[in-house]
Amino acid sequence: MKKVLVLVLALFMAMSFVACASQSATTAATTEEATTTTEAATTEVAAASEINVAYIAKNTVDAFHATLNGAAKVALDAMVADGTIASWQLYDGQTDPIIQTNLIEDAINNGANFVILLPAEAEGSAPVVSRCAEAGIPIIVVNSMTNNTTDLATAFVGSNDVQAGEMMAQFVLDQIPDGGKYAHMMGIVGNSAQIQRGEGIANIMGAQSNWSSVGDFAADWSADKAVSFATDVLTQYGDEIKAIICDNDDMSSAVQAYCNSVGRSDIVCIGVDGNAGPLQMVKDGALLATVLQDGAAQVTTAISLIPDVIAGNTVEKSIMVPFTLVTSENVDQYLK
Numbered sequence: 001m002k003k004v005l006v007l008v009l010a011l012f013m014a015m016s017f018v019a020c021a022s023q024s025a026t027t028a029a030t031t032e033e034a035t036t037t038t039e040a041a042t043t044e045v046a047a048a049s050e051i052n053v054a055y056i057a058k059n060t061v062d063a064f065h066a067t068l069n070g071a072a073k074v075a076l077d078a079m080v081a082d083g084t085i086a087s088w089q090l091y092d093g094q095t096d097p098i099i100q101t102n103l104i105e106d107a108i109n110n111g112a113n114f115v116i117l118l119p120a121e122a123e124g125s126a127p128v129v130s131r132c133a134e135a136g137i138p139i140i141v142v143n144s145m146t147n148n149t150t151d152l153a154t155a156f157v158g159s160n161d162v163q164a165g166e167m168m169a170q171f172v173l174d175q176i177p178d179g180g181k182y183a184h185m186m187g188i189v190g191n192s193a194q195i196q197r198g199e200g201i202a203n204i205m206g207a208q209s210n211w212s213s214v215g216d217f218a219a220d221w222s223a224d225k226a227v228s229f230a231t232d233v234l235t236q237y238g239d240e241i242k243a244i245i246c247d248n249d250d251m252s253s254a255v256q257a258y259c260n261s262v263g264r265s266d267i268v269c270i271g272v273d274g275n276a277g278p279l280q281m282v283k284d285g286a287l288l289a290t291v292l293q294d295g296a297a298q299v300t301t302a303i304s305l306i307p308d309v310i311a312g313n314t315v316e317k318s319i320m321v322p323f324t325l326v327t328s329e330n331v332d333q334y335l336k
Contacts, residue, residue, distance in 0.1 A: 051114050051310060053079075053088035054107035056128065058118040058143070059095045062221065062250060063275040064295055068118065068143065071296035075303040084307055085114070095188065095221075097124025104128045108135060114309070115139040116302060119146050122192040129153050138309045140302045143295060144192040150317070154309055157302040157319045159293055161193045161272075164323050165200020167291050168270045171325065172205075172243045175268050175288065179210025180242030183233045185219040185226040185255065187247040197247050197272065205245075214241070221247065223254035230255045234264065246271035249278040249290055256287045274326055279335045282328060292324040292334055 055072055058065050069090070076088040091107060093100040097120045107115065108131075115132050117139055119125035126146040132139040133152040141149045141156045149156050172182065184201055187194035198216060205211050214237055219226040230244055244259070244267060246252035252271025259267045271278070274292030281287035298321050305315050326334055 051085040051306070052111045053085055053114045053116060053306070054091055054104070054110075054112035055088055055116045056091045056093055056100055056103055056107065056118065058093050058120050060090075060092045061095075063277065064248065064250075064273045064293070065118065067275070068295040068299045072116070072299045072303060075300045079303070079306065084310075093118070093120050093125075095120050097121045097127075100125050101127045101131075104131050108137070113137055114306065116142060116299075117146075118142050118299075119144050119192070121188065121190045122147050122195065123190055140305060140309075142299050142302045146192075155302070155305055155315050155317055155319065157298050157305075157321070159298065159321050159323055161196035162200040162203070164193075164272045164291050164293065165197035165202075166204050167200075167323060167325055168197075168245050168272065169201045169204035171270055171289055172245060172268050173208065173211075176242050179208060181212050181214050181237055181240045182243040182245060183214050183230070183241065184216045185229060185244060185246040185251045186216050187219075187221045189218050189220075193272075194247055201245055219246075219251055221250060223250045226251035226255050227258045230258055234259075234262070241267060243268040243270075245269075249273040249275050252290065253278040253281055253287060256281070260286060272323070274324070274334060276336070279326065279331055282326060282331045283335055285328065289325060289327045292326045294321050294324075297321045 053076060055076065057069055060066065060069060079085045080087060089107070089110065091103040093103060100120055104115070115137055117125070117128055119141060122145060126148045129139055129141065129146050129148050129152045138154040141153045143158050145156055145158065182205065184198065186198060205213065214233060217229040219229055226246060233241055244255050246255060246269065249271040252269045256269035259265060259269060268288060270289050270291065272291045272293055274290050278287055278290045282290060301319055301321065308315050
């Protein structure tokens with residue numbers, strides 16, 4: 001009997017030992033898992049703080065892009081200050097796609113691992129997007145699209161430029177219902193805004209039997225070139241010219257000022273952007289209207305996506321900021 005009791009006691013102690021060992025192993029595994037999870041979380045935060053943003057501007061010269069660049073600086077400086085990103089650097093594309101394509105290599109060599117791009121051209125700036133895709137670098141395209149933005153970019157933030165063209169053309173029709181001849185001053189040929197604004201103008205004006213175009217002129221967003229073309233158009237067509245539609249406000253404001261100076265204030269000039277100068281002309285009655293493009297909202301919206309992209313969250317592929325027609329009736333709310 002004593003032998004039986006000894007055996008039972010020995011068996012009980014063995015089972016208790018196994019149970020304790022199993023519990024210890026489970027506790028150790030749980031502790032190890034918790035440690036690993038904590039380390040992973042720390043790594044993710046550290047990765048966010050190591051983000052170096054390359055902001056590849058279209059240019060640093062014209063009024064519209066100066067507004068975008070200024071808004072970007074404020075937003076990106078704030079992200080550096082709160083630790084969302086480690087640093088950012090401005091690269092001036094000088095409205096040249098070749099320069100932009102070279103700048104992406106400079107940016108990568110300088111440690112950039114996130115890119116904000118304002119393309120110079122739809123086709124010419126496409127290699128910047130391709131290069132980022134190849135390198136696994138997130139890229140948000142702002143304001144105008146490259147040919148491969150939809151397929152390869154992380155996101156696009158801009159405005160519907162076809163809508164802008166249609167708004168300009170419709171304003172002309174509303175002002176001059178009897179019709180006439182019009183000229184179109186284009187931005188740099190190949191830029192998506194130039195292509196799409198021209199499409200919008202054609203959508204509206206092409207459907208009017210009492211309007212005809214005297215040509216689309218490659219004024220390259222330039223006030224001087226637009227005025228030169230306008231001079232030729234007025235010399236050739238005289239009073240038949242009733243409107244000059246421009247792809248941006250640098251051109252429309254300069255052309256309207258020229259028309260006013262030669263006694264042709266009857267000509268309706270309109271463009272896109274809503275820069276301070278054209279807005280003041282609208283306020284003063286020297287320019288009837290402009291189509292406001294909220295570039296600051298475009299670029300700050302793009303920058304606001306950075307934390308979600310870093311965290312691996314899904315972001316909208318295409319975000320559109322609406323255009324606004326500005327006339328004497330509402331100019332005060334936009335003129336600062």
